[in-house]
Amino acid sequence: MSDTALDPVTLAVLKGRLEQIADEMDATLYRSAFNPIIAEAHDACHGLYDPISGDTLVQGKSGLPVFVGAMAFAVRAAIKAAEAGVGMHSGDIWLFNDPYEGGTHANDFKLVMPVEVDGQRVCFLASAAHWHDIGGAVPGNYNPAATECWQEAVQIPPVRILVQGELNADVLAILRANTRLPDSMWGDLNGQLAALELGQRRLLELFGSYGVEPVRQAMQALRHRAQTLMRQHISAIADGRYSFEDILDNDGVRDEPLQIALDMTIAGDRLTLDFSRSAPQCAGPVNISRATAVAACYVALKHVFPDVPANAGVLDAVDFVMPDGLLITAQRPRPVGGYTETILRMIDVIFSATALADPKRAVAQAYGTINALSIAGHRSDAPRLGQRWVMFSFFGGGHGAHAQGDGLNHGNAPISTATIPPLEILEAAYPVRFTQWALREGSGGAGEHRGGLGAVYEIELLEQTAQAFIFGERARSAPKGIVGGGDGALNVFSYCQSGQWSRPPMASKMVDIALKKGDRVRLETPGGGGYGKPQQRDARALEHDRKQGYVGPAQESA
Helix, strand or coil, X not given: CCHHHCCHHHHHHHHHHHHHHHHHHHHHHXXXXXXXXXXXXCCEEEEEECCCCCCEEEECCCCCCHHHHHHHHHHHHHHHHHHHCCCCCCCCEEXXXXXXXHCCCCCEEEEEEEEEECCEEEEEXXXXXXCCCCCCXXXXXXXXXXXXXXXXXXXXXXXXXXXXXXXXHHHHHHHHHXXXXXXXXXXXXXXXXXXXXXXXXXXXXXXXXXXXXXXXHHHHHHHHHHHHHHHHHHHCCCCEEEEEEEEECCCCCCXXXXXXXXXXXXXXXXXXXXXXXXXXXXXXXXXXXXXXXXHHHHHHHHHHCCCCCCCHHHHCCEEEECCCCECCCCCCCCCCCCHHHHHHHHHHHHHHHHHHHCCCCCECCCCCCCCEEEEEEECCCCCCCCCEEEEEECCCECCCCECCECCCCCECCCCCCCCCCCHHHHHHHCCEEEEEEEECCCCCCCCCECCXXXXXXXXXXXXXXXXXXXXXXXXXXXXXCECCCCCCCCCEEEEEECCEEECCCCCCEEEEEEEECCCEEEEECCCCCCECCHHHCCHHHHHHHXXXXXXXXXXXXX
16 A cells, blocks of 8 residues: 555544544543543553454554554454354444453453444444453452462453444343442443444544545555554664563462563564563463563564554564463463563563664663552441442553663553552542652662662551552562663562561562551562663763662662
8 A cells, every 4th residue: 555545634634533533532431431540540542443354553642552452353353253153233342351362461341343334344443441350369350379360350252242232231241240349340331332432423424524445545554654664663773683581570379480582683674573482371370362462562662663653564564473382372271460560571671682783772671560459348437338449550660761861750661651540549539548659769770871760659558457469570680771771679569567567478479468457568669770881871960860869879889
């Protein structure tokens, strides 16, 4: 498809209109969802997908980038289910959370809608969002002790939640019966349905104004541009093989490190990402599916080549080598609930391998864990006596430094554009109090450009009793610096019971931490890696770091 099929002005207008549709779908869900992980943290995504292949055509700018690659697999899964059963009809919306077909983990519910004009399917609209709780052994579903997928959450294959425009009451009843928080589920589902309905209305208006064929041409032209830009960027890097390895602390079941290894090959305008040397699939829930692994690579490449449009063209110049049976190509029933930790390590090794190939383009590793924390219990106060509550949240850390400057302090993980839920929202919704929320002194890696700082969060329980669950990483292997830069600080999780502080035996993962009123949990999150030799840091920047309290004693004496 040539970009000259449409004049540049029309293409620019259609690009803006298509992106606006996806953005408006994002905004609709964020403003209507019940659970803070969607409403505040924006753990969701919307996009437009090819009517035949399911490939990503357009994605909203505020949705999670990791969903871009994964959602193409989700759309294909819906197409496959329809073809094997009742078919795909106008007015149908398919719903499922299968992480092996659609990617990520079971909390992320995918909704897929076909869009037709004059009886002809022109594209799919899809929505993905993180539901608060969907059964399983652990409230919030990040279960570090899971050894099979059924211990993590209810498993919903592709089914129709809307059948030619009518809500499927049977499916809804199953969903409501498999959550600790049915009201939250109902609100989030309705938010996703509303976003899809709005997207369809806006898209039909666009087709009505410009016609089907010009809009289709614009979608293909945007993909072609992404592919062309990717090939240009790849060809600008010296041919060669660049390798890097890193580890996960453990899988939550066996206390053994797990390797994520990358051999990256540049050959002209093609890039090969070979993960063959990575660890085999494991007992615990840090496995991921192939769909998720491809999505992680997409996100990393978008960081390295930020000007490339966000669509399937990003991957057209990339070859993947991911043999079956690896940690990153796991199959049912291997647990995958902690997928975030593994894709972050995949992104880390891509960043570090890129630094070997082209240091000026590279970014040092970010903090490398979302530190998924759940605190759950029952209300003891009237009139909510006995009511279930589940606080689930993720937390920030430091980003890696780069050739242009220091890493970001206290940012969100590079898998997403989500935001860290504000403490005011969490305190208003749940019986907890944050006794500390601050930058973590000295946690960023030293360098010519300093790694961003992690954070310190301390949370006190205000209810009579509760249980806490932590699913994190980077407690035993720090985020790496590049080009001579220092590593960030290790992750530290601790909890206080009756005045006595303790740490998990497996460092970053633990279930069933019994808390009483006044007990606390504490997270000290990693900083990002540094860029360049610390001796080359500008003296004024060093003085600024000291005044702001950004460096610890060890860094000051370096």
